[in-house]
Amino acid sequence: MNELLTPAEMGRADALAGNAQALMDAAGRAVARAIMQRYAPCSTLVLAGPGNNGGDGHVAADYLRQAGWAVTVRAWNKASVAEVARAGLVIDAIFGAGLARDVSPEVAALLRAAKRLVAIDVPSGLDGATGAVRGYAPQAELTVTFFRAKPGHYLYPGRGLCGELVLRDIGLPGSVLAQINPQTWVNGPALWHLPARAPTGHKYSAGDVSVLCGNMPGAARLACAGARRAGAGMVTLAADAPFLPPEAGLIVRAEPLEVLLQDARRKIWVCGPGLGPLAGHKLARLIAAGRIIVADADALTACAGAPEKLRGAAVITPHEGEFSRVFGSLRHDRLSAARAAARATGAVAVLKGADTIIAAPDGRAAINANAPPYLASGGTGDVLAGIIAALLAQEMPAFEAACAAVWLHGAAALKVGPGLLAEDIPAVLGPLMARLRPPFNPADY
Ligand SMILES: NC(=O)C1=CN([C@@H]2O[C@H](COP(=O)(O)OP(=O)(O)OC[C@H]3O[C@@H](n4cnc5c(N)ncnc54)[C@H](OP(=O)(O)O)[C@@H]3O)[C@@H](O)[C@H]2O)[C@@H](O)CC1
Ligand SMILES: Nc1ncnc2c1ncn2[C@@H]1O[C@H](COP(=O)(O)OP(=O)(O)O)[C@@H](O)[C@H]1O
Ligand SMILES: [K+]
Structure with missing residues (x-):
């Protein structure tokens, strides 16, 4: 159920399944049930659009009426703002997957008048492929969608407009997915497996991570803490100048980068957090040396307007500002931009x-949905870069390593709770990862 289907892919799923009438009946019934489970009967107005989304609305109205609800159905171009405003509950069945252009100001005025609104499939005006609003989209309390969710349910602003998202099976067989071959998922443990630790492993076999340290050593140390707790066997802070670390166990090397690169075991590098103006030069050097690189922060800024300078990095971790600097300003379709x-x-x-997006060069993409807003706190991105590096060091492929790290980062933040500091995240990673790793069974070795 992790797959996300674009509206176009959902259209193909419908076509492959065939029995449109049965699917619509199941969809409308699912909407009515979800409403009856959450609301007391009240005067309900269905705004029905010209396509199948409107059809679902008619079916939902029939089921609600059978259950004794007072329901009026109005065609989207016949309803008045006043009757929408009077309704106790509005069921938005105007546009769903077939949204083809911006909604008109008249439709926007209708939707804006609703006091409480339940959306069928998506709030009308929400682009299911991108999460963008086309003209206008209402704030729903509940959105009921079918078979598989869409990227727009998980990408902001769409994610915020859906309210509670309910996904219902309507009898579409999962086997149609083999033909559609979806390339977008909600991020979660079903997408990746954390590597097992061999009982005979030593610190280098669990992976060696080096973190470049520059003029803001705190950022690099946070990346080290993330990497150490995410299971890298050896983590080195590569400082250009002698540096006294307060934490025991953090290995600091003050040799020049060229000297450190002579050690072939130093395969994985975090380049960017707190690195300062030398970041571009050091990134180029690591790429030339064929290292596996997580490029973050200052390394990204050093590539402003020159994305080709990042060729050779394994994973890049821009926030929106860094992304815009490198690749140009982000518009409404962040999923396509990340791809x-x-x-x-x-x-x-x-x-x-x-709504962190993880995109692979081959077109796969995952949207993360478990991160709480208090994760937005200085330094948490540095910790994430370290976690990704640690998973790369344990030989996870880059897309899976990045997905797993982003998910663990969000789950760790939830575990810490509000008031989180970046340095709290590493401490809770161990127990989280232990639950997800394959069970350790000496008999297997
Ligand atoms: N597997 C599933 O998930 C199932 C899904 N089902 C349901 O089907 C829904 C998709 O149905 P759908 O393809 O008929 O499209 P829908 O959203 O009703 O709109 C199309 C109409 O709107 C019009 N139109 C578009 N934009 C407009 C605008 N801005 N302003 C004005 N008009 C606009 C467009 O006009 P046109 O572009 O052709 O001029 C066309 O007439 C889906 O969301 C779900 O609810 C279930 O029934 C069964 C299983
Ligand atoms: N509103 C939010 N909800 C959940 N996570 C967020 C939110 N805003 C930012 N984040 C996460 O917080 C982290 C911030 O990283 P970043 O911007 O690099 O900060 P820093 O440079 O201070 O480490 C990222 O992992 C990002 O996905
Ligand atoms: K709708």
Whole structure:
């Protein structure tokens, strides 16, 4: 159920399944049930559009009436703002997957008048492929969608407009997915497996991560803490100058980068957090040396307007500001922009934010949905870069490593709770990862 289907892919699923009438009956019934489970009977107005979304609305009205509800159905172009405003509950069945252009000001005025609104499939005006609003889209209390959710249910602003999202099975067989071959998922443990630790492993076999340290050493140290707690066997803070670390166990090397690169075991590098103006030069050096690189923060800023300089990095982790600096301003379709960035650089692109997108150069993409808003706190991105590096060091493929790290980062933040500081995240990673790793069974070895 992790797959996300664009409206176009959902159309193909419908066509492959065939029995349109039965699907519509199941969809309308699912909407009526979801409403009856959450609301007391009240004067209900269905705004029905010209396509199948409107058809679902008619069916839902029939089921609600059978249950004794007072329901009026109005065609979307016949309803008045006044009757919408009077209704106790409005069921928005105007446009769903067939939204083809911006909604008109007249439709927007109708939807705006609703006091309480339940959306069928999507709030009308919400682009299911991108999460963008086309003209206007109302705030729903509840959105009932069918078979598989859409990217727009998980991407802001759409995610915020859906209210509670309910996904219902309507009898469409999962086997149609084999023909559609969806390439977008909600991020979660079903997409990746954390590597097992061999009982005979040593610190280098669990992975060696080096973190470049520059003029803001706190950021690099946070990345080190993330990497150490996410299971890297050896983590080195590569400082250019002698540096006294307060935490025991953090290995600091003050040799020049060229000297450190002579050690072939130093395969995985975090380049960027707190690195300062030398970040561009150091990134180029690491790429030339064929290292596996997580490029973050200052390394991204050093590539402003020059995404080709990131070719050779394994994972890039821009927030929206850094992304815009490198790739140009982000418009309404961040999912496509992240995919294009991954294609252009050959790196897995992690576009960070409330709805972090992880995109692979081959077109796969995951949208993360478990991160609480208090994760937005200085330094949490540095910790994330370290977690990704640690999972790369444990030989997870780049897309899976980035997805797993983003999910663990969000889950860790939830576990810490409000008031979180970046340095709280590493401490809770161990127990979280222990639950997800394959069970350790000596008999297997
Ligand atoms: N598997 C599933 O999930 C199932 C899904 N089902 C349901 O089907 C829904 C999709 O149905 P759908 O394809 O008929 O499209 P829908 O959204 O009703 O709109 C199309 C109409 O709107 C019009 N139109 C578009 N934009 C407009 C605008 N801005 N302003 C004005 N008009 C606009 C467009 O006009 P046109 O562009 O052709 O001029 C066309 O007439 C889906 O959301 C779900 O509810 C279930 O029934 C069964 C299983
Ligand atoms: N509203 C939000 N909800 C959930 N997570 C968020 C939100 N805003 C930002 N984040 C997450 O917080 C982290 C911030 O990283 P970043 O912007 O690099 O900050 P820093 O440079 O201070 O480490 C990212 O993982 C991002 O996905
Ligand atoms: K709708």
